Amino acid sequence: MAKRKVYLAKKSLEEAKAIWNNFLSTIEPKKETIPVKESLNRITASPVQASRSAPNFNASAMDGIAVSSEDTAGATEREPITLKGNQFKYVNTGNLIPEGYNAVIKIEDINQLDSGIKIFKSVSPWHNVRTIGESVMKGDQILTSNQKLKAYHIGALLEAGVFEVEVYAKPVLTVISTGDEIVSPESSPEPGQYVDFNSTMVKEMAEEAGGEINFYGVVSDEEKALKAAINQATQSSDLVITIAGSSAGSKDFTASIVEEKGEIFVHGVEIQPGKPLLLGAIENVPFIGLPGFPLSCLHAFENFGTMAVKALQKDSADADNYIQAKVKRKLASKPGRVEYVRVNLSFEKSQTGQEDFPIAVPRRRGSAVMKSQAQADGILEIPADREGLAVDELAEVKLLYPESCLKDNLVLAGSNDPLLDYLQELLITSAQKIKLRLQSRGSQAGIHALIRGEADLTTAHLLDPETGEYNLSYLDQIAEEPLELLTLAWRDQGLYLSPDSQLCLKNINDLKNKDITFINRQQGAGTRILFDYQLNQSNIKPAEIKGYDREEYTHAAVAQAVAVGSADTALGIRAVAKAFGLNFIPLFSERFELIYPTRLAEDYRIKKIKEIIKSNRFQEYLTEQTGYDLKDTGQIRNAGPSRRR
């Protein structure tokens, strides 16, 4: 058994940043001279002086007539002067002021007669004249060092006759993903294997920050191979990055390699995701060991990789865009470390007229939940000095989009169904560009998120075993304000079967066969409630179903179990069967409703949703998908405290 290492003392985020920044500032970046026309977003490495003046002549600033100021003396509205012969010359904007003239009168201010030009006021010398060097004067210092070049800087340099500029060279990066279990994204990973997308993600971030990529990809995590790769990278790069293997596992060689060949500054930083991070240097080349979980990798790079790529060309970090938002449920965190929580943002409450903060609705936490990251609006930061956040507490949220793009957001936390994906697509591509943010939480949790003011909307298929009715009775019991229920569709629940299966299942009674292995959903899941209700209706006891006690937490998990043959069948929705290539035997139909506060019934976004639900396009889509019954689609029902029994 390999010997296990332990972490070095962890550092706070601030401390680690200070140490890293201090080290980076000791490195003098390389310089290079490049054409000005290719210098956008590069950083000047020396001051720049104008090689010529612009304009290099006195020029008309207007379309009009060039005059000699003296000839205009005394002209007024009441006593205009008429200029004749050589007393004026037509000029267009930008024209050279001809010899003998020193001012321009605008075309709009003159009166053209056959005998000459009538003018109505006098002008002082150089009026409406761009004098030599107005834009830039030869010899002027236009830019200092450390200036990031924007389009208008490039314009200014070209005007001033500067065609080459000395800039800091783009730092060259090597990005090494390590791990024997790592395969290329294009391959099909076996159980136990992972595709390497981290190195691509880091490459894209590094290039956006202004770096240049030498190599990115996978290197085996044999100690020798890794050592050779790091060695080569150190010779040919300005920044070396490894991904995974920076932690304390038996195959985590990174720390010992860096220690042997260079110096470790920081091993472990108090951020989550992102903690198992290593900062060091080999032969004065900065080295970052990023964690292997993709969101740890992302946050670690954002904090330390971007800083390095920018510092290595003397660029300043871009300002992140933060807003303050409220949370509507308790968020736990470990004191002493910064926790990053992916959130969706709902601005609805601030549109009611009251001055209020946007609501941050947390998505799934974890270091490797890419869909959660892909669909987030921002990253909420729980500060290191806090032990989580209480209900209604404020926190800083780093926006992933400009705030203006999020104002129309609707956050829906509830039961999931592919029809919501289609609704989402129709909303974002509508003229109003409404972002429907979906969080899959199940019916019950979704309803509670709606009621505590966290989500704007929820979806549910919550069967009342007493009445056989959906949603209404539960909502009546707990709602604090009137709610509207909009039926999206009745949808099929049914049995999953492998396409190779020889079983012939027709109804729930067929599950009593002892040769059939079932796999169940966890207690409290809408599908489990439905299953238990149906068993009860059919007078079947749980004990009669082989595998009733084996619980999984998602539709996908039971579908996967059926797909790989570890169970024969399971109850679930049709869409997941389709995704996993399973056969589907519809057994039951359940009401799937969208639920929101009645006060929002006339909100333009809800009205848009109602319009879509009733549209031919949406209904035809549902019909095509099969598994939906549209008999009540668009029907509105009401629930609320006034109906409470």
Next chain:
Amino acid sequence: MAKRKVYLAKKSLEEAKAIWNNFLSTIEPKKETIPVKESLNRITASPVQASRSAPNFNASAMDGIAVSSEDTAGATEREPITLKGNQFKYVNTGNLIPEGYNAVIKIEDINQLDSGIKIFKSVSPWHNVRTIGESVMKGDQILTSNQKLKAYHIGALLEAGVFEVEVYAKPVLTVISTGDEIVSPESSPEPGQYVDFNSTMVKEMAEEAGGEINFYGVVSDEEKALKAAINQATQSSDLVITIAGSSAGSKDFTASIVEEKGEIFVHGVEIQPGKPLLLGAIENVPFIGLPGFPLSCLHAFENFGTMAVKALQKDSADADNYIQAKVKRKLASKPGRVEYVRVNLSFEKSQTGQEDFPIAVPRRRGSAVMKSQAQADGILEIPADREGLAVDELAEVKLLYPESCLKDNLVLAGSNDPLLDYLQELLITSAQKIKLRLQSRGSQAGIHALIRGEADLTTAHLLDPETGEYNLSYLDQIAEEPLELLTLAWRDQGLYLSPDSQLCLKNINDLKNKDITFINRQQGAGTRILFDYQLNQSNIKPAEIKGYDREEYTHAAVAQAVAVGSADTALGIRAVAKAFGLNFIPLFSERFELIYPTRLAEDYRIKKIKEIIKSNRFQEYLTEQTGYDLKDTGQIRNAGPSRRR
């Protein structure tokens, strides 16, 4: 004489934006399918579903041991359980959970004995296990249409087995600069000619906004040639842009060409710079006629070009970064139009402890002052419904840099000298990265900017003709608080002569020669005050100097007059002579001082300046430049109301 056209009715900025946006939203952008790895910052044109689940097996979330949850039941700190044989299996983070195990205990939480593994608490099923599909589930909709792809989206897609993505095609632009007077930047413009840098500037901005350039460059402004170019561009581009010729001059054909072949939506927008702008369409291809003055071109493109490039691929505009700042002098503007004023920003006043706003210090206004733009920190916007701004009024400033990069700014408005450029360079490359923002205003205007709290610093060489002393007496009279004067150097003023000149000038008396043509600076200029003082000292009457009455407003203008031979000589500073390749005959030495409020004497930025002034590096530089006398360099003098006579 060509017939002059007039503008169509001008539109407000808001109105023009609404019209333009409405038109753009009717255009359905082209789509294309591209590799995910090349999709950074592109916009999805259709929703994207996961092709595989990740992970597609149950995986350990920790380094530790895989166990069966049942075997851990009852373990506590007091009554640990020892797992033996097959009851545990070592796993690293990410490993497949072996068949028969369903939870993981962290390596840190176990005790490795010879006889087995001691554990101190029980774990529930799936504890520390990443279940199938945790990151993304096969069939899940990961992204909708209209999603801008970031690095983590690319990561999520690769993980989900998605390698190609349908995106909106980059809009293809043609950018045509028009004008017979326009030459390439690499050529040497004759008087009356301008170099074309606008098209490069627009190209860079368009590419940054996500566009692709088909052609950019100059086309002659013959009506026929321009018509042919526009015609060809319309066939091959998604957006056609002309630069210059959109106004109402005799050679401004753009409007009539667009009118003939398509439609004009807007001609003239109430913004300054930027007004003479044309928005239209030819055969449904959007057309923008940008004004020819570079800063008009810049603002017009920022408002309407960027909008078009983004709308044509369904991208949302990025949020601009605004802050509120105070002005310390009256700023005039024409009501009814938005005026853009380039400003430097000083945060000094908000660092005194009082809660206060940053100060916006306006730079030179005008539509074609590139150096002013290149050295601005932000663009102050005077709203259309205001007739300028009063002293101490607040306005919105669009930041050109992140606010954090501007906090150390020092704004110096005063008399200019190349030694300030060097000081500026040493400050920005120092560890503190202090931005010294220079505004050339002359001694007197600079002192007033300092006193009304606009500038942080000023420089002056203001001779008191009564005493022959510099700066002190003037400051004593008008200062409202104690001021410190730091002598930078004594510098030479002298006569400019063309290198071809046969004249032999030794002193000011030589100017009395009637064969010599002088050119003078305007009244109030420090150099003019010095000249008048010296004439007086030498008992020379102005009438004795040929050309005394011919005034120019800058050092450069008199240098240029001497360079082209329209005057024989002028008085000025050595640096400008050098820039214009003139000979220089030193006549006088004047004290050049840096002035700031005494309360800032201990500010870290001022201390840094003092340190630099005294450094060998700075003093050696001045010695090399020649023309500076360092006898009093670094000397500190005091002025202020208490010394007022």
